[in-house]
Structure formats: C-alpha cells, structure tokens
Amino acid sequence: MIRTTGLTKVFRTRDREVTALDDVDLRVAEGEIFGVLGRSGAGKSTLIRCVNLLERPTSGTVEVGGRELTGLSASALRAERRRIGMVFQHFNLLSSRDVAGNVAVPLEVAGVGRRERKRKVAELLDLVGLAGHANAYPAQLSGGQKQRVGIARALGNDPRVLLCDEATSALDPETTRSILALLKDLRAELGLTILLITHEMDVVKSICDSAALMEDGRVVESGSVTDLLTRPDSRLARDMFPLAATAPGRGSTVLEITFRGAETAQPFVSTLARTYNVDVNILGAAVETVGGRQVGRMRLALDGVFEDNVVPIGYLREQGLQVDVVQDTGSAAANGGRLHVVEGGAPDLDEPADPLTTPATPATAVDAARKEA
C-alpha cells in the first residue's frame, strides 16, 4: 500500500547539509499497522512527512495505493492527499472551534455540503467514542479525548491510509493503551493501512504487525514483528525483550532460546535438567504477548563447555525451540574464533540498555557450524 524507493531527503541550510533520509526503501502492506522506531533525529518525522509529500524528497519515489505521488500535478496530489489521513502528537486542534467544528475542517476544505457534513461529523464522533462531546471545546477535553478528535478529523475524507506522527507520545500509559486500541479497531472496521512513527517500543509491541528501526536517516532493520522476534541478531527483538545481564560462572555454556506460541507451555527447562542430568541456571527471561501470541526469550547457562552440551542443545532444538549459543565461557578451541569468549572476567553480555541507543551487538553471532551440531 505504501512503497518508498530510494527515498532521500537532504536539508541544506546556509552553513550545513543534513541528510535526514538516506536511500530509504519501505514496504507497508495493505491493512498493516507498521511502526517506525528510532531515536530523536533518526529521520522518522521526515519520513512520514515525505510519504504524503508535505516534505518534498530530494530524490526517490513514494507510491501510495499504487499511485506514484512525486510525479503528480499539484491538483492531483491534493486529491491523493485527501485519501491519506494524518494524526499529530500535539493534536493540532483549533481552540476557537468546538469538537464538531474541528472534525468538520477537512470536509469544508473538500467542499462537502452542510447537511452531509453534519451527518458525517456525527458518524465520525460515534466511531471514535465521542458522541455527546460534539459541542465541547478543546480546552474542556482530556489529552485522550483531544487525540480522538484528531483521529476523527483525519478520517473525514475516508482515507485508505493513516499516518500517525508520535500520536501517543503526549499521553499517559493508560490513555496510550486506549488510543492504540482505537487505532486497531479502526483498522479492522475501515480496512485502514496505518504507518506510525514512535520512540516507544511498547507501541510497536502492542499493535504493530511490522516494524522498522531507523538510524541516521537509514532503515537498519525491518520486518514483521513476529519474524524479528525469532531472529537472534535482531536489535528490535532485543529491545522489546531485554534480558538482565547476569554473569554465568566459568566453564558454562550460555544459550539464548526464543520461543513462541505453544512452545511457551513446554516445561523444557525441567525436562532438560532431568533427562540430561545437567545443571541449568536461568540467567534471564522475558515473555510478552505480541499480536495475540505469546513470545519470549530466555537465557540459560548449562553447566559445562559447549562440547559437553551438544546433546542437550540438540534436544532443545528438537522441541522446535530456536537455540543460539551466545557464549561459552570455557572453550576457546571449539569456537573457531567466532564466538565471544571471556577469559577470566565477567562475560560481555549485552545490557538491557536504552533500546534506541544500544549499538548492534554481535553477542549472538553463532557459528553456523555450531548450529548444525
């Protein structure tokens, strides 16, 4: 539904040049809720503003609903833009107009007649749970209610696509949850495609089907949220499920196990310990519900070096679990120089740090040969 190809935006001021977007290829499927994450200055706002051409890209193309926008005439672009709603962080409501008056703005701009406007405004307010507040003024509303007005206004021209620019960043956690639930309901009811930008991992966790991580104007990782979760090298997954950095003792093998769905119900840790008579130490675990399914990661230390644990590791993989050997604190010979081995010190486990500032870590760079073991 949304496709950007080679999207690049360079801001030139008198004394400097900033590349806010650098060759961004984004693919958002129809009906999807797609989250773009990144720390401040990563280029998220520029990206969302380029998708509806509020900002003209320096190069590259933007397609929405199969139409390439960058080549359109001004009037054709205006018509296409009507089918793209936008929701803002700070609501951007007119304080001098009541709720109904604010929701009516895009309908007035589109030349919709008075009677139809009234009907449509009532329908939209009902849709966002604000029937009965039509005559209230923005100053009389809570933050969540203001954002509901902002969403109703964005839906005025029956858009196919909704762009949300940090739509919940100004809201408390409970209100955030209710606005996210509303967006999800609207997607189901109206068949919307939603592209949202956020710096909150919880937003992605609770409603996004897919996500991309931006850094310095580039997309450094993207994919469906559930696929990202099962990629041991995924930064987004690590940030969603930070595990405490507990140091195992020497002479142990550290495993990272990713599981989802039915696998979460398996008592694999106790079975492993019983069947193979191996000491298992749980270093950290995180389980979450993403897209209605349980997913999670667990970091285990097995007593003994990798060679001692080949059979138990094989057992875990046979259970359908994704198992990665993160670290082996005793065996240097077996790792072929590719696994991180800490000699005589605390192992260099990745910290549960700020998700958006932690650099990519090779902590789970598993030797492919070991995976086959």
Ligand SMILES: Nc1ncnc2c1ncn2[C@@H]1O[C@H](COP(=O)(O)OP(=O)(O)OP(=O)(O)O)[C@@H](O)[C@H]1O
């Ligand atoms: N109009 C502009 N003129 C010059 N530089 C700009 C302009 N707009 C954005 N930038 C720069 O482009 C880069 C990306 O900014 P952008 O606002 O897209 O990032 P962001 O990820 O949305 O950050 P934030 O979450 O803080 O809004 C930043 O370095 C910013 O200073």
